[in-house]
Amino acid sequence: MKVMPGAAPTLLFDRHHLAIYRFLLRSTGEPETAEDLTQEVFLRAVRSAPELDGDPGARAWLFRVARNLLIDRARRSERRPPSRSLETAPDHATPGSAGLRLELERALAALDPTDREVFLMSQVGGLSYAEVAECTGSSAAAVRSRIFRARCRLRQTLSGADSRGGG
Amino acid sequence: MQSEFEILSALVDGEPVDPAELDRVLALPGARRTLVELADLRRTFAADRALPRPDFADRVRPTLAPPGSRSFGESGWRWAVIAAAAMVALALLLPPWLAPAPADPPPPPPDRVLRFDPDLEWTAS
Numbered sequence: 001m002k003v004m005p006g007a008a009p010t011l012l013f014d015r016h017h018l019a020i021y022r023f024l025l026r027s028t029g030e031p032e033t034a035e036d037l038t039q040e041v042f043l044r045a046v047r048s049a050p051e052l053d054g055d056p057g058a059r060a061w062l063f064r065v066a067r068n069l070l071i072d073r074a075r076r077s078e079r080r081p082p083s084r085s086l087e088t089a090p091d092h093a094t095p096g097s098a099g100l101r102l103e104l105e106r107a108l109a110a111l112d113p114t115d116r117e118v119f120l121m122s123q124v125g126g127l128s129y130a131e132v133a134e135c136t137g138s139s140a141a142a143v144r145s146r147i148f149r150a151r152c153r154l155r156q157t158l159s160g161a162d163s164r165g166g167g
Numbered sequence: 168m169q170s171e172f173e174i175l176s177a178l179v180d181g182e183p184v185d186p187a188e189l190d191r192v193l194a195l196p197g198a199r200r201t202l203v204e205l206a207d208l209r210r211t212f213a214a215d216r217a218l219p220r221p222d223f224a225d226r227v228r229p230t231l232a233p234p235g236s237r238s239f240g241e242s243g244w245r246w247a248v249i250a251a252a253a254m255v256a257l258a259l260l261l262p263p264w265l266a267p268a269p270a271d272p273p274p275p276p277p278d279r280v281l282r283f284d285p286d287l288e289w290t291a292s
Contacts, residue, residue: 009231013224021219035219039227046231104211122180123212129182148176151208 009046016059017042020066023125026108027070027117037073041065060131063121067135070117107157111150118143119150172201179205 020041025034044065108116114136121132122143129140129147136143171192174184179202192198 010228013228013231017224017227018218021223022215022217025217026215031217031219035223038219038223039230042227042231119212123209124215126213129177129180144173144177144182147180148170148173151176151205154208155204 009042012045012058012062013042016062019059019125020062023063023120024066024070026105026120026124028073029105029109033073037066037069040069057131057134060127060134063125063127063131064135067117067121103158107154110157111153115146115150115153118146119154122147169195169197169201171195172198172205175202176205178202179209 017038021034021038024037025031028034028037041062045062108120111119118132118136118138121127121135122129127135129143132138132143133140172195174188174192175198178184178189193202
């Protein structure tokens with residue numbers, strides 16, 4: 001479908017902003033920061049590639065911008081993406097009890113940062129392994145390994161939480 | 168989890184896998200249980216429905232219009248150009264009786280000079 005010039009950024013926003021927001025929220029643990037960064041992602045899309053909407057790689061491109069913004073933010077604050085705030089981020093729409101949500105966030109925070117980034121792009125952002133590889137400059141095989149490693153760690157952490165909760 | 172189960176992780180994500188390797192791994196002890204756990208873990212994170220504040224999209228959308236396609240209301244400089252053009256057009260099209268009067272002509276040069284002499288007794292006849 002031919003997209004009218006000027007309408008493309010809005011369509012792009014409507015299609016992808018929730019996935020970008022969730023990725024940024026789970027990466028930063030801060031809803032307001034996630035909103036600001038999401039807006040910045042799409043502003044950069046307007047400035048850099050107004051016709052991006054017709055590009056099948058648009059979603060991967062947006063996640064790459066989001067990733068770069070996270071890296072810039074971490075450099076500016078001279079710290080890694082926060083792990084503690086992940087535990088306290090208000091979140092009114094994730095299914096499950098508050099206790100489960102907290103455990104999930106703690107388990108995510110315990111991941112290796114690169115594993116977490118790759119895992120969130122895939123599982124929360126909905127990117128394919130090839131798209132994640134494109135965003136992160138790695139191979140699809142490396143992405144597959146990282147996601148599996150993240151899952152092993154998550155399972156381990158959550159199992160520990162289960163046994164603590166049950167015993 | 169054993170590293171052989173990596174293929175199961177890719178499988179639950181819908182990634183292409185080698186059927187022969189999958190067949191081999193599924194025959195390993197614990198494969199079935201692992202597959203179920205991986206599927207459960209995937210479902211947990213895929214169910215993330217966190218949302219930004221309700222007015223977020225309405226706040227962001229207007230900022231996404233490319234500079235060249237913004238409406239007149241969003242482009243102050245366009246209004247300035249339009250106002251200037253309107254003033255020029257108005258000045259050119261005004262009927263003569265509404266046009267501002269031309270400036271007064273300069274006064275004519277004097278044709279005589281009267282001098283005041285303080286010593287003259289002008290009341291004497």
